[in-house]
Amino acid sequence: MSELSGEESISPLDDAPPVLEQLMRRYQEADRAAAESLMQALMPVLIRFFLSMPDGRLAADDLVQETLLRIHRARHTYRPGEPVLPWVYSIGRHVRVDHYRKLRRTVHHEEAVDPDILQARAISTQSEAEGSPDFDTLMNYLPESQREVLTMLKVLGMTVEEVARVTSSTTGAVKQKAHRAYDRLRSLLERPPAGPTAVGDES
Amino acid sequence: MNIYLDRTGDSLLPAEAQEHLTRCSRCRNLYIRMGPMRQLTERGHLASSGIPPEILDDLKPVRPVPPGPVLALLYLIPVVIALALGVWMWGAGGWQAQAAVTRVALFGAICVAAALAGYSLSREMIPGSRRRIAVRPAAAVAVLVFVGVVAISFHRQYNIDLASISESCFLRGLEIAALTFLLGLGIARHGAWLDRAAAVRIIGLLAASSALLVLTTYCPVLNAAHVFGSHLAAVTVVIAASWLLGRVVR
Numbered sequence: 001m002s003e004l005s006g007e008e009s010i011s012p013l014d015d016a017p018p019v020l021e022q023l024m025r026r027y028q029e030a031d032r033a034a035a036e037s038l039m040q041a042l043m044p045v046l047i048r049f050f051l052s053m054p055d056g057r058l059a060a061d062d063l064v065q066e067t068l069l070r071i072h073r074a075r076h077t078y079r080p081g082e083p084v085l086p087w088v089y090s091i092g093r094h095v096r097v098d099h100y101r102k103l104r105r106t107v108h109h110e111e112a113v114d115p116d117i118l119q120a121r122a123i124s125t126q127s128e129a130e131g132s133p134d135f136d137t138l139m140n141y142l143p144e145s146q147r148e149v150l151t152m153l154k155v156l157g158m159t160v161e162e163v164a165r166v167t168s169s170t171t172g173a174v175k176q177k178a179h180r181a182y183d184r185l186r187s188l189l190e191r192p193p194a195g196p197t198a199v200g201d202e203s
Numbered sequence: 204m205n206i207y208l209d210r211t212g213d214s215l216l217p218a219e220a221q222e223h224l225t226r227c228s229r230c231r232n233l234y235i236r237m238g239p240m241r242q243l244t245e246r247g248h249l250a251s252s253g254i255p256p257e258i259l260d261d262l263k264p265v266r267p268v269p270p271g272p273v274l275a276l277l278y279l280i281p282v283v284i285a286l287a288l289g290v291w292m293w294g295a296g297g298w299q300a301q302a303a304v305t306r307v308a309l310f311g312a313i314c315v316a317a318a319l320a321g322y323s324l325s326r327e328m329i330p331g332s333r334r335r336i337a338v339r340p341a342a343a344v345a346v347l348v349f350v351g352v353v354a355i356s357f358h359r360q361y362n363i364d365l366a367s368i369s370e371s372c373f374l375r376g377l378e379i380a381a382l383t384f385l386l387g388l389g390i391a392r393h394g395a396w397l398d399r400a401a402a403v404r405i406i407g408l409l410a411a412s413s414a415l416l417v418l419t420t421y422c423p424v425l426n427a428a429h430v431f432g433s434h435l436a437a438v439t440v441v442i443a444a445s446w447l448l449g450r451v452v453r
Contacts (some may be wrong), residue, residue, distance in 0.1 A: 030264040039254040065255055072258045074395040076265035077329050086331035101453070106391075164333045172332040172337070186229045 407445020
């Protein structure tokens with residue numbers, strides 16, 4: 001089997017799953033070359049994963065290292081024949097959540113601010129300055145669970161089924177969260193009405 | 204429209220969705236903005252420190268965990284052991300005292316609850332595994348069935364000291380739950396344990412189901428106040444304790 005180089009692994013993962021599954025199986029059998037190739041292939045995937053999450057951007061490299069270690073410790077929980085990436089993302093998600101909890105424990109907020117007021121202020125300021133708020137900014141005003149689902153669907157390009165696996169939920173629950181996020185984003189994007197609503201406008 | 208938004212960026216929208224976008228400014232605004240979202244991550248650098256040396260230094264062959272359904276059955280072994288022990292020590296007076304229909308409803312509800320706990324634990328121990336069952340609604344139905352059947356059919360009055368019997372049942376329930384919890388921890392130790400709090404709480408639910416199963420099997424007192432005040436009280440204490448323990452180990 002050909003090994004993945006670091007450069008190759010940065011390319012889109014359309015053809016990667018079968019390769020990753022083979023590497024994962026060999027990794028479970030303690031094949032050193034397969035372990036190296038697998039880790040090289042997963043590193044850019046994980047960096048992209050953590051960069052996509054607002055609370056993971058600053059420490060993406062540390063989180064990747066921690067995730068690789070946890071992957072190693074939990075490698076026996078990968079079932080041959082199952083997709084590798086949801087398994088990897090699921091581990092990465094827990095690393096990110098732990099990191100987030102740790103941050104929350106250490107960071108003390110000196111001033112309590114109503115999130116709704118903060119949100120309205122930020123959107124209003126940005127709208128005035130640029131005409132409309134940045135989408136990345138808007139995402140920060142979604143509840144954590146909705147933001148996570150939408151990021152996986154839209155930024156990382158996962159399917160609903162994959163997101164359900166990663167977030168330990170059902171596909172129905174994922175769709176519900178995504179649809180609630182769409183509704184919320186529509187509301188956030190909507191500008192104050194300058195005139196009568198256009199005929200035929202519907203949500 | 205939300206269903207089509209799920210597929211943003213993957214392919215062309217169907218004609219009906221495109222037509223909707225021409226008419227609806229709210230959906231059009233959202234659709235246009237979600238298009239380039241994948242570029243968000245390309246703003247950062249795709250560089251990493253490399254493979255942690257501990258990984259390559261610690262390469263040993265491992266055996267993959269059994270498939271999900273097998274794992275779920277394995278996690279029910281502590282419940283079976285606890286039930287066998289309970290029947291051996293205290294008998295099966297409750298089973299014998301109940302009418303057939305009541306028996307089917309009560310034990311059906313408890314077994315469903317235990318099976319759901321085993322299923323949840325197996326999913327928790329295998330990262331990225333598929334979840335086909337919405338566990339919470341199913342568990343809520345099982346609890347409602349149990350409570351409803353007890354409230355409707357357990358009306359017998361006894362000329363005995365129910366308080367002391369209730370205390371005895373309560374303590375036995377805690378003993379059985381503790382045994383099941385420890386056995387559950389032992390069997391689940393090879394899992395992923397990514398979310399310790401969730402794992403501990405699910406094992407707590409398994410222990411609570413086990414306690415209720417044993418109490419319902421051995422206790423011949425068919426009185427709703429007794430069942431609610433001792434059997435379900437023990438279950439509540441076990442669930443609360445595992446929830447608190449989950450907070451501690453998180």
